[in-house]
Amino acid sequence: MTKQLVSDASDAHLDGPWNTSGDAPGEGRIFTGAWVPARGGVIEVTEPATGRLLTLVGRADPADVRAAGQAARAAQPAWAALLAAARARVVEDAARVMGAMGDVVVRWLMREGGSAGGKAQVEHEHALGFLHHAAAMALEPRGHILASAPPRTSVAERVPLGVVGVISPFNFPLVLSIRAVAPALAAGNAVVLKPDPRTPVSGGFLIAQAFAAAGLPPGLLHILPGGAEVGQAMCADPDIAMITFTGSTGAGRAVGELAGRHLKKVQLELGGKNALVILEDADIDLAARNAAWGAWLHQGQICMSTGRILVHHSLHDALVERLVAKARGLPVGDPLDGVAIGPLIDAGQVARVHAIVEASVAAGAKLLAGGTHDGRCYAPTVLTGVTPGMPAFEEEIFGPVAVVTAFADDDQAVDLANRGNYGLAAGVIGANVDRAARLGARLRTGHLHINDQTVVAEPQAPFGGMGASGNGSRISGPANWDEFTTWRWTTTQPQAPAYPF
The missing domain is CATH 3.40.309.10 (Aldehyde Dehydrogenase; Chain A, domain 2)
Incomplete structure (x- = not known):
């Protein structure tokens, strides 16, 4: 039945390239580096303008989160150990793939999220900008030589957090996912992404497709569509070091409270008036x-x-x-x-x-x-x-x-x-x-x-608000190093000191 409904949608390319089994596109599946069955069943993805069924995707559950966290933590050290130029190439190649997917991406944004054509085009272009900026970010200086007493060398260096959890909304699903996924990966982290269950393709699966085609090693990017229970599991998972959340202020308060209880770093970009x-x-x-x-x-x-x-x-x-x-x-x-x-x-x-x-x-x-x-x-x-x-x-x-x-x-x-x-x-x-x-x-x-209205964003500009609009954190531009890494202080001496004890 799903195949027929997708065919009826008169968009052959809606039958996405993530279909690796011959089944309906994404039916019952999530992305973990491969397209695997979800433990929580399926999500019906419908078209807001018509109510028609577009596709079925996997519905993740907390057990999927636990498995993703473990796999991501296991894969992340080798990724972080690569030369920064190697990570930059993968992100830049993802931009190239995403650019070639333009017609598919725009169509999904229109069908799945209700975007007008112009908005969908701009969102695709902005997504490419975030990818390009993240690739360049990987090559930026990431530390300082500190003053210290010779012969000690003292270095402060930004190092990846490990596994970053991303919870993204429906309204700009591609951009608001990729603006966190891309810099987190560029900095050497692995990522677990929960896109909004109403927009799992444009907010998650198309991103997975681009990075897989770009050669991102398995285990570094997980796409887990699901409900609040998936976000809660991410906030509590012992292998996820950070949560970045974009959404309503009410939901953000709950995310911040739960993640804080588990001593995770939290970046909240919330509502506005x-x-x-x-x-x-x-x-x-x-x-x-x-x-x-x-x-x-x-x-x-x-x-x-x-x-x-x-x-x-x-x-x-x-x-x-x-x-x-x-x-x-x-x-x-x-x-x-x-x-x-x-x-x-x-x-x-x-x-x-x-x-x-x-x-x-x-x-x-x-x-x-x-x-x-x-x-x-x-x-x-x-x-x-x-x-x-x-x-x-x-x-x-x-x-x-x-x-x-x-x-x-x-x-x-x-x-x-x-x-x-x-x-x-x-x-x-x-x-x-x-x-x-x-x-x-x-x-x-x-x-x-x-001399402009309020809807303005650029990949190189730090984005975030005050008060009920966020927790004072920022994302994008120079803020990416602040958010997706932490400081490590390292000293080096040619010989251990002879302390008096």
């Missing part, structure tokens, strides 16, 4: 385009989405008029139809978004566009008159909802932007760049973009 401040001297047309992009890109399912549009009262009506026109003009539906706005990931998210919109309207906000859905496709929505205390102002929505609030002066804008516990990203748009930068410097945020 990101503010875009539009000053009175801003170009209103450019400001509207930035606000719309930040609020509605990928249906608002991005941790960096513009969650609060704070606009000077003198531009409020003009901005809202433009946002409403854009909302009514953006096509919504199946990504394969070339739409701008695709489906939300599942019915539960649709219900959550709609509940926040309705509760905010009941509290006094004005619904000027959207607020409706067809299946999992939620129309681009504009809420204005939103004030502190309303759900749309306080909560991360993760849906295509533009939340507009007016301010009177810079102090009020800063106060509104800094409300709440999140602190991930912020943008300030204005003609006077110095003034915009001064205002931005007062915002409590991990990323600040002057």
